[in-house]
Amino acid sequence: MKKMVQFGVIARNFSNSSAMQSAIKNITVIGGGLMGSGIAQVSAQAGQNVTLVDLSPEVLAKSQKSIGANLGRVAKKVYKDKPQEGEKFVAESMARIKTSTDPAAAAKSADLVVEAIVENMGVKHKLFQQLDAVAPEHTIFASNTSSLSINEICSVVKRKDRFGGLHFFNPVPVMRLLEVVRGAETSDATYKTMMEWGKAVGKTCITCKDTPGFVVNRLLVPYICEAIRLYERGDASARDIDTAMKLGAGYPMGPLELADYVGLDTNKFILDGWHNKYPDQPLFKPIPLLNKLVSEGKLGVKAGEGFYKYEKK
Numbered sequence: 001m002k003k004m005v006q007f008g009v010i011a012r013n014f015s016n017s018s019a020m021q022s023a024i025k026n027i028t029v030i031g032g033g034l035m036g037s038g039i040a041q042v043s044a045q046a047g048q049n050v051t052l053v054d055l056s057p058e059v060l061a062k063s064q065k066s067i068g069a070n071l072g073r074v075a076k077k078v079y080k081d082k083p084q085e086g087e088k089f090v091a092e093s094m095a096r097i098k099t100s101t102d103p104a105a106a107a108k109s110a111d112l113v114v115e116a117i118v119e120n121m122g123v124k125h126k127l128f129q130q131l132d133a134v135a136p137e138h139t140i141f142a143s144n145t146s147s148l149s150i151n152e153i154c155s156v157v158k159r160k161d162r163f164g165g166l167h168f169f170n171p172v173p174v175m176r177l178l179e180v181v182r183g184a185e186t187s188d189a190t191y192k193t194m195m196e197w198g199k200a201v202g203k204t205c206i207t208c209k210d211t212p213g214f215v216v217n218r219l220l221v222p223y224i225c226e227a228i229r230l231y232e233r234g235d236a237s238a239r240d241i242d243t244a245m246k247l248g249a250g251y252p253m254g255p256l257e258l259a260d261y262v263g264l265d266t267n268k269f270i271l272d273g274w275h276n277k278y279p280d281q282p283l284f285k286p287i288p289l290l291n292k293l294v295s296e297g298k299l300g301v302k303a304g305e306g307f308y309k310y311e312k313k
């Protein structure tokens with residue numbers, strides 16, 4: 001049943017993509033890590049020309065490898081009885097992805113730039129200032145930030161009307177949602193283009209104002225925090241908390257599994273940022289156990305240990 005649901009999601013995303021049209025044809029994705037590689041993949045499989053940019057050539061090589069493998073998973077499902085068509089789909093999608101280590105050069109030919117670099121305001125400001133000086137007039141800029149303010153990120157560019165948030169979910173090829181965030185100065189035309197583009201790459205779009213965490217993370221952060229506090233108090237074991245939310249509430253992952261999956265350093269970074277900004281909000285108060293795990297390097301799946309132990313990849 002679970003497999004059927006997952007298959008349905010990927011097949012639907014793929015066929016929607018083929019059917020939809022978008023004014024955006026050339027997209028530049030900046031940041032070739034976990035999220036950027038997923039955004040590049042769904043864009044290329046929907047027929048867009050993609051330039052994937054990272055400062056590190058090693059990251060770009062790793063991204064291309066994982067995109068190839070993930071497209072293979074999609075092809076296996078969508079073209080299960082037509083392996084040759086599947087191979088063609090993978091080859092054509094891969095051929096639409098160019099890579100670059102030069103963000104400014106890559107922005108010059110983009111209709112849309114989606115930024116998915118580190119979650120750091122200073123680094124994002126520096127990048128967008130550089131891009132604003134060279135990108136064509138019509139180019140729309142978007143950030144995939146999880147927790148920072150879109151208005152604050154776009155404060156450094158002149159094109160504030162052509163700036164918004166496009167918040168994808170991990171893993172991008174599987175998760176069906178895209179949060180389209182309207183900043184204070186995002187124009188109606190930019191908003192409409194972002195919504196159409198989101199549909200064209202196979203996502204269901206929801207709209208949100210520029211409010212901390214948008215919709216999903218504003219609800220997820222307090223939920224995960226409460227799960228950690230419950231565990232910290234010794235009220236239930238980690239396994240039982242996760243089992244409870246999977247079997248009692250139908251979530252695909254329990255909250256502590258999800259915290260490990262996202263990364264405990266990311267969780268802590270978001271929580272600390274919001275706590276500094278909203279010190280009176282009890283939901284955002286620091287959690288000693290989370291701080292301890294991070295200080296011990298127990299960052300979740302990627303580190304081999306968080307709330308659970310994992311085989312290192």
Ligand SMILES: CCCCCCCCCCCCCC(=O)CC(=O)SCCNC(=O)CCNC(=O)[C@H](O)C(C)(C)COP(=O)(O)OP(=O)(O)OC[C@H]1O[C@@H](n2cnc3c(N)ncnc32)[C@H](O)[C@@H]1OP(=O)(O)O
Pocket residue numbers: 002003006007070071073074077145146168169170171172173174175216217220221222224225228252253258259262266267268270271290
């Ligand atoms: C601590 C304090 C407070 C702070 C808390 C902060 C929390 C929130 C902060 C968030 C930080 C940043 C995050 C963010 O901004 C927003 C997010 O992204 S939140 C995370 C959202 N994601 C989820 O909730 C994931 C939930 N999990 C799932 O849906 C599934 O478990 C998952 C799909 C990940 C894996 O499914 P599972 O059945 O367990 O494993 P399989 O390996 O069998 O995969 C199922 C199915 O999917 C296919 N697949 C998996 N990955 C890919 C891929 N990358 N590309 C293509 N296909 C993929 C796989 O092949 C399987 O297909 P089958 O047909 O079933 O074989």
Ligand SMILES: NC(=O)C1=CN([C@@H]2O[C@H](COP(=O)(O)OP(=O)(O)OC[C@H]3O[C@@H](n4cnc5c(N)ncnc54)[C@H](O)[C@@H]3O)[C@@H](O)[C@H]2O)C=CC1
Pocket residue numbers: 030031032033034035036053054055056059103115116117118119120123127144145146147167168169170262266
């Ligand atoms: N990890 C997650 O579950 C989610 C993360 N996000 C957001 O997406 C963004 C990226 O997150 P991840 O992909 O997880 O990070 P990541 O660490 O996997 O990838 C970030 C990449 O950006 C590159 N980079 C850093 N500065 C750069 C620059 N100036 N120019 C070009 N490349 C640069 C790094 O080399 C790295 O490869 C963050 O803003 C994060 O908050 C959003 C949704 C989910």
